[in-house]
Amino acid sequence: MHKVNFKIILSFLLLLSINFIFSQKKFTIVLDAGHGGNDHGANRTYDDIGRIAEKDITLAITLKVGAMLEKNKDFKVIYTRKIDEYPSLSDRTNLANRSKADLFISIHCNSSKKPTAYGTETFVQGPDQNDTNLEVAKRENDVIFLDEKDKQTFGSYDPSSPESLIALKLQQSKYLESSLLLGGLVEDNFVNKDKRTSRGVFQKNLHVLRMNAMPSVLIETGFINHPEESHYLASDKGQTEIAESIYRAVIDYKKAVDRKSGYAASTKKPEPEKPVEVALKNDFRILLLSSPTKYNDGDPALKGLNYILPIKENGLYKYYYGVTNLASVRDINIKTAKDAGFRNAYAVGFMPNQKLNTGYYTIEVYTGDKLNGNSFILQNLKDVERNKENGVFYYTYGKVQTLEDAVKLQKDLEAKGIKNTVIQKVAK
Structure with a gap:
């Protein structure tokens, strides 16, 4: 048993009382x-x-x-x-x-x-x-x-x-x-x-x-x-x-x-409590546009919107804006996209941490001419895959099963200085 020092407690309570009075x-x-x-x-x-x-x-x-x-x-x-x-x-x-x-x-x-x-x-x-x-x-x-x-x-x-x-x-x-x-x-x-x-x-x-x-x-x-x-x-x-x-x-x-x-404090009607919004099962991203063209961050085609996630699928780059599992925020994001000029924008649901049954996600790290061995990307990444379509070289890195893992991998690459990458969905 610890001995209680009542003098200290009383002094503390007195100090609190004095502070309250003077406050x-x-x-x-x-x-x-x-x-x-x-x-x-x-x-x-x-x-x-x-x-x-x-x-x-x-x-x-x-x-x-x-x-x-x-x-x-x-x-x-x-x-x-x-x-x-x-x-x-x-x-x-x-x-x-x-x-x-x-x-x-x-x-x-x-x-x-x-x-x-x-x-x-x-x-x-x-x-x-x-x-x-x-x-x-x-x-x-x-x-x-x-x-x-x-x-x-x-x-x-x-x-x-x-x-x-x-x-x-x-x-x-x-x-x-x-x-x-x-x-x-x-x-x-x-x-x-x-x-x-x-x-x-x-x-x-x-x-x-x-x-x-x-x-x-x-x-x-x-x-x-x-x-x-x-x-x-x-x-x-x-x-x-x-x-x-x-x-x-x-x-x-x-x-x-x-x-x-x-009187004002006692008669003011309390504001009704807003019901707590229930999270949805899906995460929602707003699809802005689909295009065969790759746009980098800050491109005028993206009309000043931030938090855009490009996902390449079947040869098209799909540009998604924002992510949320709340209906209210989803609706706000749709309005923001339409106000920015994307009149046909709509919400697309993604099941969180859903693994692809067939295929995988990879990161497209570069498109264009053939890279030489001294390039920054090839010097800093191992196991980069290279493909060529219609005279254009495509370099990809990594294979993961969920979109969340792909986003994490993309951020890891950005930390290494490799930017303007695109998540690519590959079907087997």
Whole structure:
């Protein structure tokens, strides 16, 4: 009896458990605090609270959302920035794509020339639906001119061109449903939980969303130029409530995605098992043509087909294509032959390993003029037989009883450098 080392077994099981845990892909979210660094975004100065800048509010809300998500072991959070700096739009989208994120959330504050404008809005990528939110698109896209990389990446993009609209519609279709789902959940929470006014979810051509290969939203958390809303945005209470609404939307979004995936997996009808094809008793080769002419490999008469076996019988060379004992493959081979131009091709059955009752198979190694004693064939093969018909010399080698043995003998000759041989069926 071998003594079992339980410590080794336990260590092995623990290692497997750890590998399993870490192999599970977490739901990855990229949180983007809008603006930053030299890009202050929208800003206003008030007598009681002083100057407030969009870049500070978005960073505060983003960090709160991230802190809430990081408490959940199912999520992995990646930030485009955690300090007062300006990542280019290209940097933000490249980070999200490299991370193979499941969601991209960009957090912003709104602004308007009208001091009475207030409420939240969420945007998903797509062609502009109307002119209502042109100010948002212009303001969020204008930051491309702050960074040379963005100028090169986005500067020549014309959103009004027909090509761009087609590309946008193609791109948005892949992630639009998921993006709209998340956007709707965010806005619903703003209304139902925080008792705020939602202006809705809109499609807009926004560069920070356009390059993302995942569901993405840009959230305008409120108007910084509105006296009451700006104070709410600048307060810790307001920022916490907004963060909680976004956090809850992400939780509900993931649950919806999980339900949909689970539902699809559980309701998908299993594909019926295909019956196992039974092999036929015979091997089938496709007869392409019979001809008194010998064609070597690659001859145009063979029309580019490979795996051709010539068999000489009664003075005719018969050219067979492929070999199989499955009816499905046989039918495919017939179609291939006919598509290549052999319209009269048909299948011929060969009984495997069937010995000839009368006669034998041999290998025709050369036809043409008489070989001299220094020829490669005669130097490398013994017992070569020579015959002469109508002024043509025929050299053959070997005698075997089955076609399979003849094919093997032919391959042995090819290994010795003797090619373009033909199997010959000889009747006694």
